[in-house]
Amino acid sequence: MEKLQAVRGMNDVLPADSSKWEFFEATVTRVARQYGYRNMRAPIVEYTPLFVRSIGEVTDIVEKEMYSFEDKLNGEKLTLRPELTAGLVRAAVEANLTYNGPVRIYTLGEVFRHERPQKGRYRQFNQFDVECFGFDGPDVDAEIMILTARIWRELGIDDVRLEINSLGGLDERAAYRAKLIAHYEANLPALDDEAKRRLHTNPMRILDSKVASVIEVNQTAPVLLDSLQDESRAHFEGLQQLLREANVPFIVNPRIVRGMDYYNRTAFEFVTDRFGSPLTVCGGGRYDGLFEQLGGKPTPAIGFGMGVERVLMMLDDSTPVATLDAYIVHAGEAAQKKASALAETLRDAGLAVAQHGGGGSFKSQMKKADVSGARYALVIGDNEVAVGTVAVKPLRDGNGAAIQGEQAIITSSAVAAHLRA
RNA sequence: GCGGCCGUAGCUCAGCGGUAGAGUCCUGGAUUGUGAUUCCAGUUGUCGCGGGUUCGAACCCCGUCGGUCGCCCCA
Numbered sequence: 001m002e003k004l005q006a007v008r009g010m011n012d013v014l015p016a017d018s019s020k021w022e023f024f025e026a027t028v029t030r031v032a033r034q035y036g037y038r039n040m041r042a043p044i045v046e047y048t049p050l051f052v053r054s055i056g057e058v059t060d061i062v063e064k065e066m067y068s069f070e071d072k073l074n075g076e077k078l079t080l081r082p083e084l085t086a087g088l089v090r091a092a093v094e095a096n097l098t099y100n101g102p103v104r105i106y107t108l109g110e111v112f113r114h115e116r117p118q119k120g121r122y123r124q125f126n127q128f129d130v131e132c133f134g135f136d137g138p139d140v141d142a143e144i145m146i147l148t149a150r151i152w153r154e155l156g157i158d159d160v161r162l163e164i165n166s167l168g169g170l171d172e173r174a175a176y177r178a179k180l181i182a183h184y185e186a187n188l189p190a191l192d193d194e195a196k197r198r199l200h201t202n203p204m205r206i207l208d209s210k211v212a213s214v215i216e217v218n219q220t221a222p223v224l225l226d227s228l229q230d231e232s233r234a235h236f237e238g239l240q241q242l243l244r245e246a247n248v249p250f251i252v253n254p255r256i257v258r259g260m261d262y263y264n265r266t267a268f269e270f271v272t273d274r275f276g277s278p279l280t281v282c283g284g285g286r287y288d289g290l291f292e293q294l295g296g297k298p299t300p301a302i303g304f305g306m307g308v309e310r311v312l313m314m315l316d317d318s319t320p321v322a323t324l325d326a327y328i329v330h331a332g333e334a335a336q337k338k339a340s341a342l343a344e345t346l347r348d349a350g351l352a353v354a355q356h357g358g359g360g361s362f363k364s365q366m367k368k369a370d371v372s373g374a375r376y377a378l379v380i381g382d383n384e385v386a387v388g389t390v391a392v393k394p395l396r397d398g399n400g401a402a403i404q405g406e407q408a409i410i411t412s413s414a415v416a417a418h419l420r421a
Numbered sequence: 422g423c424g425g426c427c428g429u430a431g432c433u434c435a436g437c438g439g440u441a442g443a444g445u446c447c448u449g450g451a452u453u454g455u456g457a458u459u460c461c462a463g464u465u466g467u468c469g470c471g472g473g474u475u476c477g478a479a480c481c482c483c484g485u486c487g488g489u490c491g492c493c494c495c496a
Contacts, residue, residue, distance in 0.1 A: 003469090003470085005469095005486080005487075006487095008486085008487070008488095060493080060494055060495080061494085061495085064422075064494095065494085065495090083496085111496085113494095113495080113496090115422090115493090115494070115495080116422070116423090116493090117487090117488080117489090118488090118489070118490075118491095119488090119489065119490085120496085121494090121495075121496085122496095125496065126496090127496060194492095194493080205494090208494095210492085258495095259494070259495055259496095269496095276490095277491090279495095279496090280495065280496060281496065282496070283495080283496065304496095305496060306496070307495085307496030308496085309496080310496060311496090329454095329455075329456095331454070361449090361454080361455095362454045362455050363449095363452085363454085363455065363456080364448085364449090364456095365455085365456090366455045366456040367455095367456055368456085369455090369456060370456035370457075371456085377455075377456070379454085379455065381454055381455095382454080383454080391455080393455070393456085395456065402456075402457055403457085404456085404457070405456095407455075
């Protein structure tokens with residue numbers, strides 16, 4: 001039989017790794033709720049034009065990274081979502097979600113991009129996503145960055161830095177684009193093929209080039225921030241002021257561009273240097289025009305996506321905390337019945353109790369009890385059944401470290417109280 | 422999508438033309454119904470997959486799949 005394998009770039013989360021995922025999900029969910037954000041979920045599959053129209057036709061994501069396909073049953077053109085914002089905005093427009101005023105939402109889910117997989121870059125990956133619909137900022141701009149800073153603290157991550165930029169409005173960006181193209185055309189010989197190719201499709205990407213001659217030309221290139229008009233400038237300065245007041249450190253990086261066309265004004269990234277070259281673990285920005293672009297009413301908005309796998313790479317592989325209160329060791333038919341009944345009683349009392357399955361010697365069962373991480377082993381054998389008692393043996397100390405403990409013989413009705421004491 | 426490196430036991434890896442190995446894990450025993458450690462014994466496998474060269478291939482060659490690093494891009 002041919003061995004099957006997972007689709008390239010799409011990974012399993014095995015039980016050994018899942019506690020990290022659960023820790024992350026619990027943390028971000030808790031923090032988002034603390035700021036008054038509510039959960040919302042959109043489908044994984046959307047009609048292809050949604051992404052083409054929102055992300056932009058000439059972006060890398062749309063041009064060469066989307067999982068697009070035709071539904072064989074009805075010929076519809078569908079796409080696995082390459083990001084979360086578009087679907088959420090589509091849903092918000094459809095449900096007229098901002099009818100009663102602005103809303104703050106968060107979501108957590110899989111996204112798909114057909115790239116060559118690498119560490120921290122997968123074809124199916126997960127994002128934690130926060131969106132604010134109907135706020136024109138800059139207060140919510142600062143709020144989502146403050147919220148994110150809190151997430152880093154709660155996750156125990158201290159080596160990410162916040163970089164912010166303003167992309168201006170559409171008209172400002174168009175004016176800047178023209179200036180930029182003029183600058184590069186005046187320095188055409190210094191551009192490499194890659195830069196030349198982008199000159200008229202996405203010139204702002206050239207600012208990110210790592211080619212020496214291009215870097216030199218970029219030194220004298222016009223800066224987008226200089227092209228901002230009063231309103232955008234005030235917005236950007238307001239954001240910086242709020243971040244300072246909240247003691248969230250940041251740097252202004254005029255070269256932040258973002259990969260999706262719908263961004264305007266505020267753009268930001270949280271970046272880490274832990275893995276050699278800079279790695280963006282969270283990125284987002286304002287997209288004030290997107291609702292209208294997707295057929296909704298004018299609705300200012302801002303949001304970000306956080307790469308879950310990338311953040312998880314930054315978390316320690318700390319040994320999972322003991323989650324089981326007790327592990328029941330038993331031998332014989334009568335003992336098994338007692339064990340099952342006791343387990344259910346303890347679960348009724350809110351305790352986490354695993355019952356040994358599959359038989360085996362007391363010794364092997366005790367080994368399983370130890371490996372399970374349970375705080376106590378509960379032993380029921382012929383002797384205990386005969387007199388209606390349970391042997392309770394502590395397996396670890398308050399810190400979860402293994403200990404050699406003496407067992408207590410107590411009546412089965414007193415077990416729950418004993419475990420709690 | 423392009424280039425470099427790498428795929429051997431569940432895991433970490435050695436072996437690099439001549440009978441597939443170590444540590445760990447797992448199972449049993451020392452321990453008379455009871456988990457660490459220690460000691461003893463035992464099981465790990467189409468050497469990623471397919472083809473070729475050779476008397477003989479885990480080892481050399483080609484292809485392919487997967488991983489990884491750099492580029493590109495991004496979370």
